[in-house]
Each structure stands twice: as structure tokens, then as C-alpha cells.
Amino acid sequence: MPAPWDDGARLRALDSYQVLDTPPERAFDDVVTLAAQICAAPVALVSLVAEDRQFFKAEVGLGVRYTPLDQSICAHAILRPGLFVVPDTTQDPRFRDNPLVTGSPHLRFYAGALLETPEGLPLGTLCVLDHVPRPEGLTAQQGFALQVLARQVMSQLELRRALQAREESAARLAESERQFRILADSMPQMVWATRPDGFHDYYNRRWYEFTGVPDGSTDGEAWNGMFHPEDQARARSRWQHSLETGEPYEIEYRLRRHDGVFRWTLGRALPVRDPQGRIIRWFGTCTDIEEQKQTGEKLRLSEERLRLALSASEMVGTWVWDVAANRITADPGYARLFSVTPEAVAEGLPIETLLPALHPEDRPATEAAIARALAGEQDGLFEAEYRVLLQGGETRWVAARGRCERDAEGRPTRFPGVVVDVTERRLAEEAKELLARELSHRIKNIFTVVGGMVSISAMGAAAEVRNFAGALRRRLNALAAAHDYVRPHSPESRPVDPETTLHGLLGKLLAPYGEVGSARVSLLGDDAPIGVRAATSLALILHELATNAAKYGALKGTEGRVTITGKRHDAHLALTWEERGGPAVEGPPTRRGFGTVLAERGAITQLGGSIAHDWARDGLTLRLQVPLERLAH
Template sequence: MNTETAADEADDLRKAQEALAASDARFRVLADSMPQMVWSTRPDGFHDYYNARWYEFTGVPDGSTDGEGWNDMFHPDDQERAWALWKHSLETGEPYEIEYRLRHRSGVYRWTLGRAMPLKDEDGRITRWFGTCTDIDDLKRMEQHKEVLSQELSHRIKNIFAVVSSLIALSARKHPEAAPFARDLRTRVAALARAHEFVRPHTEVSRPTVGDMTLHAFLADLFRAYSTEDGSPRVVLKGDDAAFDDQAATSVALLFHELATNAAKYGALSMPDGIVTLTTENRDDRFILTWVEEGGPTISHEPTHAGFGSSLATLSVEAQLGGKLERKWEPQGLVIIADLPSTALSRRRAAIKANETL
């Protein structure tokens, strides 16, 4: 190698080192200007860089959390979980995301959102991990406060249902002639209370044990009162399930409470061998619920007068859910078809549908 070639190579090496140093300096300035804590590790997960915000937040000496020292900064209850998830990301290359409590310089643990992504070379090998920690403690406290308020409001609503039911019972005692009306009114209030209990915000302790917040789970709970002595359902659910929330709970509860009550008084459920089949079907942008009674008294003709329960069922479907209600008085039993918009049962479904049309 001649002297001129060696000089050129040395000059190229110097320029490359200067470019690398300049790039590193720009990265540090950028990282230190960010509101988040920024960190970086080698491919094996060894932490070798933290920005100024990390040291400002934690108050620890520079370099004291290099390597695996970072794990000691987490709340003791979060350390094992954080380490296990980080190890999984290192082994698989999957992005790292976790919420944990990080020790603040004040000694208080604050909720933090940790995220990291791998940087890969042209061959797909991980060359470095870059991550951030974002202080979300204030947001967490706001969410917890909202949850407490929501639970308190739901508790008060539940008590209101109980008070209304008691007032109806007390009034009926003073007016025996109104006892049948009072009994029907109390069962409707009870149906509304069950609807509220199912869809209200819950903690893990108070959550209903009937299943997820779906239409089938809600209806199965509502119809449990009509089961046989051995617990077998007399209202059989079939077909497509659907997401379900408080948007439709009141209307659905009133509709099927009225249908089940009437079936128990006059229809299929009034006979020992009678049964009802409720089939639910997603059909394009509609959700169809078909109520079919069998094994009850034979129907000879359509009633000439619609009672309050029938009017309430129609109101629930057509005025509140935006659907259509059709009755067929077949000889073997009543058939009810409720044709609803597919967005009627949950806000989430409505939001998804709205986004699809944009």
C-alpha cells in the first residue's frame, strides 16, 4: 500500500468517524429535547444509554441503571412482569409495550408507559433497541377517579330501582284492586334493574358471572327465571351473537320481558311442554331476532285488541331501537320478528359502521 492510498483511507476513516460523532451528537440533542424518557440497548438487551429526561425523572446517578439495573427502578410488584415481557421481546423481536410503576426521584412510584422497537439491518438482524418511557400517572389517576364516580352513580341507580319497587309494593297494599297492575309494574322495573346491572360499569369483583357483555349472555340471564326445575332453558337461544351495551339494554330488556311474561301467562311457556326458540341473525346491515313459540295453546285468531305489553314491545323496537316489529299469529304459536339496524345494539358497532362509510 503506497503512502497516498494510506493517507486517503485514513482521511476516509476520519470523515466517517466525524460523521458518526455528529450523528450521535444530533441524536442526543434530539433525545434530550423530548418530553419522554428515551433509552437504548444493545441487541442482547443491555441498557447503555438514557437521555437527560430519565435522570431528571428518576434522580439516579449517571450510569447507575446501565445493564440490568433498570429493573430495580420498577415497583417490586411489577418487576417480574416487566422483565418477563422484555425477555420475550428480546427472544422474538416483537415490540415491547407495558405499563408499570417507575420510582420517581421523590421516592413515589408513578405509572409509566414503556415502549421499545428493534432496529434491524438489511439481513433482518436486530442491531439495537430504542425505547421510551412516558409518565401516565396523572391520566391513570383520572381514570381511577372516573371509575369510582361511575361505580357510585351505578350504585345509586340500583338503589333507586329498589326504592321504586318497594313504593309500588306499599301502594298495592293500600289499594288491593291495583295488585295485578302493581305486580306487572314491579316485574318491569325488575327487568330494567337487571338490564342496568348487566351493562353498568363493573370492577372485577362486581362483574356479572353470566359471561361477556354480549346479547346472548344478557338474554340467557334474563330468561333464566323461566327455566325448568332442573335448570334446562325453555327459551332456547340460537344464531349469531352480537356486541351489546347500555345503548340497547333498556329497550331489549323491556321487549323480551314482555314476550316472556306473555308466553308464561298465555302462550308456550304456560304449558309444561311448551318451548320458545329465539334465533338471532346478522344479515348485511340488519340484525334479525325471531321469537317462535311452540307447544302452547292453539291460536284460533289474532287478538282484536293490543294490550299495554304489546304497545310497549312495539315502542321498544320501533321508537327506541329504530327497527320494525312484526307479529304472526300462527296456530301453533306466536311468531315475533324484530328487524333492527345492525348498529342498534352497541355504540362500538355504530362507530365502526360510521368509519366504514367515511
């Protein structure tokens, strides 16, 4: 008869117990001995039917541990539920030619009880055999006892599998811990971790290399003694605040290096929570920012020098262009920047003699700005920054500003303006941008490392911990995407449009849920510039809304849609998130998740705004109002 189960699944289940070809064990030997005594049988077996043989985990009276599958009576027994009895094997066409029947040991009687997994897959039988037929079979008591003992065999197999699984889980946890330590030790930052109460119990190798202290000497509260005396109270207070509130920890302090020198360090930490929202660990990093601090001081001094330079007359030049006569007259400051003599510009020069001093890459844009001013665009305003090539080969940056005046008929007449040498400012800005990109790169690395540590820490853990780790990792990815949008860490990651706006951020964050502008996700109304700080809070809010919409709301099915509308009003931007066409809403959620709480806190504390929910039956409507000034930070 055909098997009511898939044999591949049955064999995989058998392999999962890892019992084939294992040595005898007393727990199974005792079972077959008892079965033989109860059933008054000379032979009893715990028989497991493998792919090409039957293996006897325990046996009494047979003297072998396995036989070929074509000699197996048990292979037929597993095809039927309940107790399988063959009163006389010589009278059964399935077995009368079996070598075990026709030859030694001349088996004439068989009774077997299924060894069945909790999923209903038969692994084999607990069976008794006799050398003489038994037309009467087993008594009711013997049959019942054989089935009870078969269940005991399965209990032993389940216990064996559970113990093996626990051992394997311990090996996986140890490997996860080893991989985490390798990852943490390979980082350029100092990595540390604490218990929920803030007790420091882990530092990576970089910490000990930097500080030079013995392993374990800064566990507990001893870490604070590594800071500059002037920073210790502030650092302890900030850390205590994070422990009490669960807010992320961030501070700059001076950390003592192994040679006794104090270096400025950026300390950061994030809490890891269980599904109930309880903090179970803190993971933190310390990043040496001494060079950045020095660069910042250099930038400050450079800006001070720039202010002094701009106050000097030779750094500023004024000019007047008589458009009709095409003559530009200017002062000595202008003459120096355009490599002409003061006498020549005092007399007046055609504009064509001055334009060649512009850098070839900047000339087309500058000439276009002049043309727009001559055409009367923006009320004749002219603004441009470009490079000029001095006669000695030096290149200087110039900022020019002017306005084209017109006569009664609207024809351009007089075009006065001023030029300022802004080379020092441009160099300072380039240095500042380089620093910002470096910090952005490091911040993005930290997001990646923390996400990696969360993933590694969740390996081998319970399902609810893995789910929490996945949610935390997705929030970190949303923050990283928002951060890279408003503060690209490299020219390659910079957007085509240099201005970072709310619509741009929405497009970045909502891309996984459908193309913005499609039938599913609509973006309407006013746009507004956003800054680095605001982007972080907005990313959390929008990521949480999109995630919840995909799980429970309008983006869950194919018919739902989300409409996001921005509207400027006075000094505020009102952003409305409206979901329609999704599952019916039964009212506000009974439990507020960690992401929702974090998003609302960001809207209020970081953005200085307000947030309101309308849980209408036809879909959620969320209204967020934020001051435009805070949005641009």
C-alpha cells in the same frame, strides 16, 4: 247424621260476620217478633251455633242470650236442609232428656229455618218454639214465612259484614298511605306526586327541608317558580311533553335551596297506569347532583391538564430494545420514569435492570405481554399499562406500546416502543368510575323505591290494580338487573368478565325461566358488546318476551323451548327469538299490552332498529335488527 260440610269452615264463616256476643240490634229483634206473631209462638230466636255454645242474636220469650251446646236443638237443625220441625220434643229421643224440655221453660215444639251463607254453610236457625206440642206443625204459609224471614236475617248479616269490610278497607288504605309517607319522608331524595293532568298535590318532607317553602305553597303549577329563571321554560316544556305523550320525565335544572343558592338537580318521573293503560298518577324524584356536576367539571379540567401534560416531552419516553444484545437504549423521558440516569440508558441497559422498577403486582402481566410479543403473537404487538416505582417513593402509571421486529428467519431482533406517563388520566378515570358507581347506586335505589311505592300504593286496592302493580314492579326489576349488569354499582356486583355483552345480559334476564344453554333456553350465534343505554331498551324487550312466553307461549309448559340466535351482518346485529313446542298460536294478539308497546318503542327510538313478529301457528318468531354502533351505547 254426619254433616255434609266441614265444621271448621263453618265456624270460620261464622266468625267472619263478627256477630257473636254482640248487643241486641233492632233489625234482628224485629225479625223474631214478626216470626213469633206469624207462627203464633211464644218463643222466637235468631240462634247462631258456635263451637261451644249457641248464641241468640235476637230472642223473644226465652229471656237468655245463650245456652250450652249440649242443650241446643238448633245444633241438630243445621244438619238438615230446609225447614226442621219437631212436633213434640218429649217424643223425640234426641231431645226428651234436654234440660230445656224436662225443666223450665219446658219447650215442647220446635220449628227452625236455616241461616245459610251464600257458600251453603249453615250458621244457625231462625226458630220458633212453643210450650205445648203441635202435632200438626206449622201451616204451609207459616213455614214459607219463616224461611223468608231467615233469608232476611242472612241479608242483614251480609250487610253487616260488607259494612265492616268497607271500614277495614278504609283503615288499611289509611295505613298504606301512612307507610308510604314514612317511606317517602325517609328518602334522601325529594319525592313528589301529581294527578294525571300534572297537578302537583304531594311533596315529601325532604322537599320542604331543601326549599324552605311553606307546606302546600308549591302545589299545582307553583313548582316551576323554584327553578333558575334560565331553566324554567325548558323544564315546563319537558314536563308538558311527558304529560302529552306519557313518556318518562327526566331533566337537569337548577333548584333554589332555602338559602337562595341554586343547586343542580336531576328530576325524574314515571307514570302509573291502570289496566286500560290510562295514567292515574305520576311519581317523581328530585336528586341534588351539585357535587357530581362539580366533580364532572373537575374531571374536565383534569383531562385538559392531562392533554397538556402528555404534550410535554418529559411525560413521554421512547426506547429501542436490541433483543439479541439485550440492550435497551432510551431518551431522558424514559430514564425519569424508570429512575435511571439519562446517561445510563443512552449507553444501553439490560432489560433485567429496568424490570425491578415495575410495581410487583403489575410485573407478571407486563412480562407476559413482552413474552407474547417476542413469540410473534398479534404480529409482535406489545401493549401494557403498569405502575412504576420512582426512587423518591412516588408511584406513576405508565402506558407502553411497541412492536417486536423479526429477521428473515423469524427471530426477534429490534423492539422499539414508547412509554407515556398516564397517571393523571388513571386518577381521572378512577374518579369518574367512583362517580359512575355512585350514580349507579342511586339509580338502583330509585328503582327499589319506586317499586316499593308501587307495592305500597297497591295495598288494599282492587285485584286489577294489584296485577298492574305487579307487572310494573317486574319491569322495574328487569331494568334494575340490566342496569346493574352493564353498570355495577359496587365491586361486589361487578361480573367476573369485565366486558358486558348481549349474551351476558340474556343470561341475567332469562335465568328465572331456565338455565341458558339447557334444552329449554338455547343461545346461539354471534355475541356483541352492549352499553348502558342499549341495555335498558333490550331489558324491556327481552323481559316482555320472556314474560309472555312464560304466560302464553313456549315456556308455559314443560315441552316448549326458546332459541335465541344472534347474527352479525355488516354494521348490524340481527337477533332472532324463536318459540317452539308451546301452545298453538291463533294469530296476532287482539290487544297490544303496555309492555309490548314500550318494548317496540325502545327498539325503534332508543336502539334505532326494527322489530318484526311472525305469529305462526307453531310458535312466535321475533326478529330484531339493531345497528352495532347503537348497541354499544
